Amino acid sequence: MDPYTPRTRPGGRKKNLGLSAKEYTKITGTIASVRRNRQLSDDIYEDPDVRMHSSRESRGKSHEPSFIAETSFVRAPLNSRVGASASIPKTKGKAKEDVLDNLPVDIQEALILEDLLYVLMGIEGTYISHHPEYSPEDDDPLKGIRFVVSSPLDSSLRDLTERIVPLGTYYTAISSFVESRSHLDFGLVNHALCAAIRDMLKDYQTLLSQLEHAFNTSPQFSLQKLWFYVHPTVHTLSLIYQLILELATTDDDDASSSSSSSESDPEQAARDEALGLGGAKLKAVLSDMKKSTSDAPINVKGGEVLTVIYERMQTMSGDPTAVKVYGTLLTAAGVPYVEMLRVWTTTGRLEDPYEELCVKESKFISKGILEVDYTDEYWERRYTLRDGSTLSSKRQHTGVPPPRTVGGRLPGGACIPPLLEGWKHKFLLAGKYLNVIRECGIEVQADQKDLTKESLSMEDEKLYKFIEDAYTHANRTLLRLLLQDQQLIPRLRSLKRYFFLASSSFLTHLLDLAHTELKKPAKGVSIVKLQSLLDLSLTGEDAAFREDVRVSIASSGLYDWLLKVISVSGVIGGEEGEGVPDEEAKKDRDREKDDKKPMLAIDALTLDYNVKFPLSLVISRKTILRYQLLFRFLLHLKHVEQSLASMWIEQKTTPWRRPVHNHPEFEQWRLRVALLRARMLAFVQQILAFTTFEVLEPNWRALEAKLAKVTTVDQLLRDHVDFLDTCLKECMLTSAKLLRAYSRMIVTCSTFALYTSSFTKSANQALAAAESGDGDQAMNKRWEFLKKFESNFNHWFKVMSFHSRRFRIPADNFLCKFHLDCVQYYASSENVSLLPLVVRLSSIKAMS
Incomplete structure (x- = not known):
């Protein structure tokens, strides 16, 4: 029920704006009686018997619990007014202006105080209404609801009111943000951020309850006191509002850029029309193809959210309130990010269901690919950083999402928080090392047991020490596995013995034993026979790991293959610009066509070496190829010498x-x-x-x-x-x-x-x-x-x-x-x- 306000008298306005003593006493008495009646009704509902009776009635009407049936929500002071205020017809236009125009300042203050308590909860009041341009269907809810104050309000009251009114905008925008970002698609970091903002809103709602209680019970409660109590909150909510605006604007920019990129350029359309490509059917087909191949815009989540909060905190580092608010939000939002980082660096498991962490896994690359891979796909691309950076600045991985703007930050998990930028390679390698150990079937145990149980935060220096210790532990564990358990050094020595010692007795013995077989064409040679001759030549040798050495027949000659590779890609690790000249390469190809002869087995003979995981990381197909090139080079020299x-x-x-x-x-x-x-x-x-x-x-x-x-x-x-x-x-x-x-x-x-x-x-x-x-x-x-x-x-x-x-x-x-x-x-x-x-x-x- 609204306070009583006198109607305008017929015959126009009074020249004097003051009221008679009788009218003034009647108005103030009405306001006081309304306050007493509301307080009595609140006391009645505090009676346990009445509350029990009402709860029984509510259970009888509905068997399922609901948020609307919650007693604490229905009997909240401000929410209980919504129905009553909606049933009272509001005065609009000139009538509303006349009501405030005919009232003294203290009555205007009482009415504005009543409206402000509505507005602070995002509810439109009688004299403080929505902006004329506001439309619930068209306006973005993340920008909040704008409110305006009636014009005839006293100037002193208007100044204070306009300072307080933005709180309604902030509250509605923040509430919409919390509601929209609580969906699963926005990831765990956004969930943690929304939980932290929700806790701050609880303090704000508690403040509003206290203010309403003072409004209902204290005759001395004034607009000035209201401003005194909400003044710190205005600044706090404005900081949160600016943060969510930046997060929401980033989403909008990404969506608009994707939509603008899909729009056709008029000049391009004219050229297509001139070329006969402007048909409606063709445009529809191209549009469908573009939709099917284009990636959906990435939400602002994960590391990008933490980056936005941190950058705002650094920008407003001179404001203690901003540092405190953003620091609290950064710590709370970083909890799931740090937890994912902790699990990755201590166990080698990547638990990132919403792609928020800066580490990315290519699941189609498994350790089985090491047996046929000549590009080190497993080690180089199984686990990578989403921003594409590597320890070598010359090479970057593909699949990096485009930045939000030209030269701007990367979206989603590809954006690494500035606090972790210098540590990204270490925690990537720590997880990769442990993942290799896990792939071997070895249980990974954290070295720093007590440290892993501690709560780590984004701004805590313990986090950096934790990453350093995790990296050291993972590196030391994998090195011990490779060098001691898997005998890497003896393996490399055996490779050197078999592939490099062209003057060794076993190679000379092999050439003597396989002399007849090696004169045959490469396609007709028996690999089984050559393998048995190799085993025979190694019988009298003190050769370790000889069971891993196998005979293989290459598909092309050594020098032809090397020249083809160099003519395509320059050189293999040599000086830049040393590719085969086009004329010389063409002459070589023509000469090869003229005198093309079947390749002999001696020119295609090579050795292969079998290793198991995890040694295949070091002795990979990529490195074995290099060993084979050197072996064929030495073998050819040895054969020509013989x-x-x-x-x-x-x-x-x-x-x-x-x-x-x-x-x-x-x-x-x-x-x-x-x-x-x-x-x-x-x-x-x-x-x-x-x-x-x-x-x-x-x-x-x-x-x-x-x-x-x-x-x-x-x-x-x-x-x-x-x-x-x-x-x-x-x-x-x-x-x-x-x-x-x-x-x-x-x-x-x-x-x-x-x-x-x-x-x-x-x-x-x-x-x-x-x-x-x-x-x-x-x-x-x-x-x-x-x-x-x-x-x-x-x-x-x-x-x-x-x-x-x-x-x-x-x-x-x-x-x-x-x-x-x-x-x-x-x-x-x-x-x-x-x-x-x-x-x-x-x-x-x-x-x-």
């Missing part, structure tokens, strides 16, 4: 040793053949000695020294891959120009060795012609055939000399006449590792 050595044995027979005085041209031809064979053999032996003793062995010793001091699993992985990349680079397998020249020389040497019997046959024919005295008619053909090999070998020698110009070394001095300044300059260049090879090959030129 072929040239067999040719040398063949040339110690009678046709090559028997003196022929009456055929000096044959003597010179025979000497040139032996000299070319000696030069080729020296070249192959020097390359083999360089790769074995100058590249592989020193780099292996360096790797062993690093492994003895390794402290992190990532450092272990990085050192192992760096070792292999360094070996590939120093063996000239990553530079296109050096690889082409080297491969052509090796192919020339191997082809020359294949003609051993042909050269012996030609020597016998020359001896027979010399004995008969009829003359040797085929000598010109022999010279022509020999000069092809000589020119080919010398040509690629010059090509290597030509490519040395990029190191500013004169072509005439490459491999032969090195001056001290050239050697010093070459040693100071980035390819100083090839200097021992240059010195080794310097004697080959002199043999010509």
Whole structure:
């Protein structure tokens, strides 16, 4: 029931705004009687018998409990007025203005106080109403309901009233935010934030109850006192209101950007129309395709909510109230985030049902992929950061959502709170390490038991110490598992023995045993037979883990495969811009088409190595591929060396040793053949000695020294891959120009060795012609055939000399006449590792 207000008298307004003493006494008495009656009704409902009777009646009407039937809600002082105020017709327009215009200031104050208690709960009053432009259907509820005060109110009262009225807007907006963000789609962080805001609203509602009690019982309660009590609350709710506005505006911007991106550009539409692409059916199809392929906008949740709160707290760090309010909300909202982080870093389990944490799991990548994966998918992409960052700034993971605005923060869980930005890689690795241990079937136990039970908050320094301790514990546990339990170092030594020691007895024995089989085409060779021969060659060896070594046949030649890779992607770990030139690559492809021959088994033979998880993280398919490239390189060298050595044995027979005085041209031809064979053999032996003793062995010793001091699993992985990349680079397998020249020389040497019997046959024919005295008619053909090999070998020698110009070394001095300044300059260049090879090959030129 509203207080009594006198109606306007017929005949217009009074010139004097004051009331007579009789009228004034009547109005004030009415207001006092209303207050007493309400207090009596509240006391009646406090009677236990009456309350029990009413509750029985309510239970008789409805068998199911409901929020509306709650007695405390129905009998709340302000809510009990809603029905009564709705039944009283409100005066509007000129009549309302006349009512306030004819009342004295103290009566206006009483009426405005009554309305303010409505407005502070978001209910429209009689003299404080909704804004004329407010529409419940169109306006965003997260922006709150705007209220306006009637114009004829006294100016002093209006000033205080307009200061208090925004509380209604704040309250309605915050209540709408709590209600909307409590859905499951907004995640646990939003739930915790809403719970914290709801607790603050409880204090606000308690304050309103106290204010209403004072309004009903205290005659001295005034608008000034109301402002005194709510003044701190106005600032507090305004801070929360600004926060929810920013969170809601971010959602709106994301939705508007997605909708604006879907709208068609007029210029684009005109171009489509000109090209005949403006049909309605086509537009509908394209629209459906776009809807099916476009991702739904990401809600403001998880780390982004914490980032917004933290940034606002930093922006308003000079305001103690703002720091306290935002600090409380940040601590409360960060509880589920920190809990997910704690579970991840202590157990390796990612419990993130709403994708709020900055760590992302790719569930389609399992440890089984390690057996066929050549890109380290499991370790690199099974668990990643949602912002795409890695320890190496050169590479970023895909699947990163676009930022809210250009250069703005990332949405949802991809936004890492600034407090954790510097620790993101550590807690990512801590969980990854423990997850690997869990995948092995080993139970993960937290090292810091007491610390994990403590409550951690976003701003607590204990959180950073906890992350550091969790990372140290996980790293130490996985390192111990790899190095001690899984015997990683002995495994790597066995790899070195099988793949790198080309001069070892088992490899020589294998080539001797499989000599006949390796001459067959690669497609027709028996892998089972080769495997048995490999096992036989390893029988007398003190070889550990030999059961894990397997024979494999590659699908393409070593040098062809490397050149194809380099021509597509530049180099494999080499200098930038060293790809094969288009013209040269085209010539090579045309030459391959012309003389395409079946690849022999010796050119496709390689070894494979089987390891189980978790060793497959270190000895992965990616690293085994590097081992195979080096093994095939050494195997080819060893095979060519054996072929040239067999040719040398063949040339110690009678046709090559028997003196022929009456055929000096044959003597010179025979000497040139032996000299070319000696030069080729020296070249192959020097390359083999360089790769074995100058590249592989020193780099292996360096790797062993690093492994003895390794402290992190990532450092272990990085050192192992760096070792292999360094070996590939120093063996000239990553530079296109050096690889082409080297491969052509090796192919020339191997082809020359294949003609051993042909050269012996030609020597016998020359001896027979010399004995008969009829003359040797085929000598010109022999010279022509020999000069092809000589020119080919010398040509690629010059090509290597030509490519040395990029190191500013004169072509005439490459491999032969090195001056001290050239050697010093070459040693100071980035390819100083090839200097021992240059010195080794310097004697080959002199043999010509």
